[in-house]
Amino acid sequence: MNNVVLVGFMGSGKTTVGRALADQTRRSFIDLDEEIATDAGRSISEIFADEGEAGFRERESRGLERALRRDDAIIAAGGGAPLRDENWREMRSGNCVVALTAEPAELARRLNRPKGRPLLQPDVPSAIAALLPTRMARYLEADLVFSTDGKPAAEISRHIDARLPRGGLHRISIDVPGAAHEVTVGFHLANLAAQALRRLAASRPIMVVSDSVGAGRHIDPLIEALKSAGVSAAVHLVPAGEAAKELGVLSTIYGALADDGIDREGVLVSLGGGCVGDVAGFAAATWMRGIRYVQMPTTLLAMVDSSIGGKTAINLPAGKNLAGAVHQPVAIFSDLEYLETLADAEFRSALAEITKVALVADRSFVDWLSVNLVALLGRDKPAMLEAVRWAVAIKAGVVSRDPHETGERAILNYGHTVGHALERAAGFGRLRHGEAVAWGMEVAGRLSLSSGAGTPEAVRTQHALLQRAGLLANRPEVKRADLWQALRHDKKSQAGALRFVLLREIGRADYGCEVDPNLVWDTLAKVLSL
Structure with missing residues (x-):
């Protein structure tokens, strides 16, 4: 997998640009039409003549399936291949789809001798006018879109290479009724996010909400990618950490949305950790009774937990996350490049949530963590990609089945009853969420045993993983009365x-x-030595 699939109309340059991109990136190149002809022992025109377009499309789907089994290849797909929904799903599954476009007049010039292109007969301009509008709608759904008008193949291939994601790409569907969306996990995703926002906004206003951390490290590349995609965006900054989740901060977001003309068709982007996502998502849920928003989590904890599921909230003096709403994002982009600058303590903290989701839902993931925890702690890129993919896939499945937490989704609260109480008793912001949840899991594990519900193996395995991750090194310092009050x-x-x-x-x-x-x-x- 992790191929680059080029799509576009006949004459858009897929083969020429594809060969240049393959040479530049030292990947193999596959021309799908050539593969089909070789497999059939006949030319494309002969296949159309003998089997009709329907027969050709069946061969095309089979050829595409074979080509996509390759790894790290550049694949030039036929102009009509993306129109079949099953082909499109296969193209996007773990691959980056790049669309090449050209103006109709330029296409007609390039295709003035349409030998071997039966769909362009008998009149090229008329055929282009008939076929292009329907096909273009699908092409513009690609991850990246590039015009080839007046540009040499080498230049286009350089632009494509500079914007491709690196080191693997995964897409996980969250099938919430009426609000289905995808999580894209990979490296170097700013350009994919920008293209998606271009489609979503359709010339309507966009606002990016971030904090001082995001503004200092991540916002400039996103704004640059948006500009390259022809999208302008306003930026609004909120305080870092739990200080963002206050009524006063929410009010400033509302003011900025009003000042920048974000209406019901606008899009809000959350670029930051879980706190930014919570308050920005709540603003999106309540502004004009709900507008679309995109999550771009910048911390490991937000990637595997708070960005998924549509929970949005702010804190009140009476408790954490007491004012909130369930409002699903329209897309989530988890760019693992952001984790390179994440503080070690924050990275470790997130491992509590990863361990939690594995323990409550997937023994195979627990086994994988036991073997790969050292690599994960060392921020090995393949290990990070697999851990985030697995954790997101589990939570996505649970959320899809129970979007409003009326049943199964409650298992994701494992460790959180005591964890949230510890955060409140210690004072919001003084204890990292993952550390609090880790101690909450220790308490819940012991309760599982004491009540006769659990197994010693599960509790031992949990303790070993949390201890190896460094999450049990320091017991939280809280007062007994404060903790009990918080639990209530x-x-x-x-x-x-x-x-x-x-x-x-x-x-x-x-x-x-x-x-x-x-x-x-x-x-x-016993657990907290109170």
Whole structure:
């Protein structure tokens, strides 16, 4: 996989540019039409004459499937190949699709001798006028779009290469009814995000919400990519960390949206960690009763957790995330390049969420983490890509089945009942979310055993992973009374009863488990030395 698939109308330059790009990037080149003709032992015109267009399209789909099994190749697809939805899905699955375009007059000039192109007979300009509009709509859905008018192939290939994602690409679907969208995971994704925003905005205004961290490290490349795609965007900065999730900050976002003319057709982009995503998403959910927004998480924790699922919120004095809404983004771009500058403590903190999602849903992922944790801690790129892909895929599946957390999605709260209480008792922003969740998982694991719900193997495995990740090095310093009060304010409590997600075994958890308050308190005292 991880191929580059070139699509575009006949004469747009797919073969010429494809060969130049293959030479430049030292990849193999596949011309799909040539492969089809070789396999059939006949020319494309002869296949059309003998089998009709329907027969050719079947051969084309089979040839595309074979070509896409290659790895790291440049593939020039036929002009009509993307029109079949199944072909399009296959092209986009783990590959980068690049569309080449040209003006109709230029296409007609290049195709003035249409030998071997049966769909252009008998009149080239008329055929282009008939076929191009429908095909162009699909071409413009590509990850990257480049005009080839008046440019040599070498120049076009250089522009393409500079904007391609690096080191692998994954797309995970989140099939929420009425709000289906994709998570794109990879490296060097700013240009893919910019092209997607160009399609989404369609000349309507865009606002990027970020914080001082995002402004200092990540916003300039995104704005540059947007400009290259012909998109202008306003920028609004919010405070870093939990300070962003306040009513006053939310009000400043509303003011900026009004000042910059962001209407119901506008798009808001969240570029930052989980706190930026929470407040920006809540602004999008409530501005003009809801506008579209795109998540571009810049921290590992946000990539595997808060950016997925549509939960948006701000904090109130009474508790964390008490004012919020479920508002699904229209797209998520998790660019792992952002993790290169992420502080080590923040990176480690996110491993609690990755471990959590593995423990409650997928034993195979737990086994993978046990083997690959050292590589992941060392920020090995293939390890990061696989860990994020796996964690996102699990959460995406759960969210697709239960978008409003009326059932199964509650398993993702494993460790969060105590984790959120620790954050509140310590004071928001003083304890990293992942560290708090790690200790919450330790408490929940012990409760699973004490209540007869869990297995020693699951608790031992959990403890070993969290300890190896460095997440249990320092116990949180909180007061007993503050912690107990925070637990009583937890959103998941009902009629004063404390409810937990308990770990049954590796890869399986139960939610909504009511636990005796005395057992909870005894376990808190033992685990946290209170």
